[in-house]
Amino acid sequence: MSIRLNPYLNFDGTTKEAVYFYEKALGGQVIGIMTFRDVPEDPNHPLPDEMKDRVMHAHLKVGNDDLMFSDTFPGMPHQPGDTVQIAIHPADESRAKEIFAALEDGGQVVMPLQKTDWSPLYGIVKDKFGVTFQVNVAAEQAQ
Structure with a gap:
């Protein structure tokens, strides 16, 4: 994985x-x-x-x-402290859903996981520590 x-x-x-x-x-x-x-x-x-x-x-x-x-x-x-986010590129959609759910626990969904023009599954979540993650499955990696 x-x-x-x-x-x-x-x-x-x-x-x-x-x-x-x-x-x-x-x-x-x-x-x-x-x-x-x-x-x-x-x-x-x-x-x-x-x-x-x-x-x-x-x-x-x-x-x-x-x-x-x-x-x-x-x-x-x-806010200058909010200018850096972490982009995560899991190899498949099921793993993206697991990661997103884990980060969402105690955090806040900024953009729900969804299909976009560039990805079969993309979403943004801020974890309980205030760190923002973008979860993105590349189109060529989708399964």
């Missing part, structure tokens, strides 16, 4: 700047940057104009490791 972990950093509208800063500072390589504008819009939940150019997801490869990033929504509370 395999599992990978990586830091996921959140910023208040400065993600692009941060990604390129860390790329230079750490000798990394930007794998991709996706803005909220790049994702198909849900007509039931229109995206505010000020959100469209914010980063939904960015990926920086540093050696064999990954750093991932995104911007918060405008007006969303942004």
Whole structure:
């Protein structure tokens, strides 16, 4: 059974700047940057104009490791101590559900496990210690 972990950093509208800063500072390589504008819009939940150019997801490869990033929504509370999350990539959906349930015990679900455009199963949970985890099954790993 395999599992990978990586830091996921959140910023208040400065993600692009941060990604390129860390790329230079750490000798990394930007794998991709996706803005909220790049994702198909849900007509039931229109995206505010000020959100469209914010980063939904960015990926920086540093050696064999990954750093991932995104911007918060405008007006969303942004505490500097809350800027790092841990992204967990279990090999299959059943393991993702087990991990999510264990982290949820005494914690708070931020986003329930669900199918997304990039994953068959993705969710966000803050554990009882205040640490936020993103649980993500890669599409090619789903079983």
